[in-house]
Amino acid sequence: MSTLQPKVSFKEQMHQAREGAILQSACRLLGEKAFDAMTMDDVANAVGIAKASLYKHFCSKEELCSAAMVQILERVHVYLSALPAEQPAHEKLRALVRWSLERLLTNEMPLLPSRNSSLRAVLMANNDYLDRLVKVSDQIGEWITEAQAQGVINPTLPPLVVLYTLYARACDPVVTFLKESGQYSDAEIVDLVLRTCFDGLVAR
Template identity: 60%
Template sequence: MLAAREEAIIQAVNRLLAEKGFDAMTVDEVAADVGIAKASLYKHFQSKEELAAAAMVRVMQRAEEFLAAVDAQLVPLDKLKVVVRWMLETLLAGQMPTLPSQNSSLRAVLLANRDYIDALMRISDTLGRWIESAQADGSVNSRLPAVAVLYTLYARACDPVVEFLKAGGQHSDAEIVELVMCTCFEGLNSRG
């Protein structure tokens, strides 16, 4: 029962973070969404930051599962494209938590969370290998530091362009994914 309750809490946090972001989400909303008292919520998680960290650990677990399922026969660039497509689709489905990049208390909790850090390192290592291979075969610009490419790909998971295009109502989710994929992998250069 405890595990089921924590799972329900994490799902609620994930949804609320995706919808509202960290700053706007409240612990009261999480408790109400799960149907428990705020005091009961604090028996599972000590703070709003711990709630967000638990949601991020869950996303990292899903990302690792996805990476493990990527077709090993794909060329490195196509592996990277598959991952970015998954991130964009997850974001559009409201399943990607939106966290502030400059919140020091949240950052401290995330950096202290061994599960989060370990998963982040494993994911970064996998993507880093694919980036370096794509640079070696000439499909990704080798003048760019691999870490800059990695952070560019990670940024797609919280890309405000996706939200702006969705709010504009002129494009379907599939079209938004293709537009962002194009700007990410082909850039803004004219293709004369």
């Protein structure tokens, strides 16, 4: 016998919707400015709310950006889970990098915090972030090992090096440089970076 879920009040629905808009804006601003340059004023202005209202949801920039990074990792996990089970491992890795680059071009992918950023310390203490990071990394690591066993990815490279290389594409400055040059469409930029990532620079 199913139990009825308690009805969410209109006030709570509005609270959740506003929080979703806050996180979405934080993700975009993290992509545009990175953590250290972003302010809570920037977020409040982007959402169109008073800063006091913003602090009702998140008490600090670190807490807000941690929640945004957790949300991004959850999106990555959902995307990975939706890839066809029968798809070859190297194609799944390529699809993931393509997806990341497309998000990066539209400022939906937060830039990774620098080593001396206060956000990094906060993230390393956030169990939700670390749990999702491990889950995503383990899945990608399995595909890397499988692709190496098949000889599609260089088996002499440590899997961790390959993993970090793929992660780095989600904040690759080459994307911004190519975008600002005005010489290539977004689709061309994604294709070029994918080719250099997976095929390298050596003539074949």
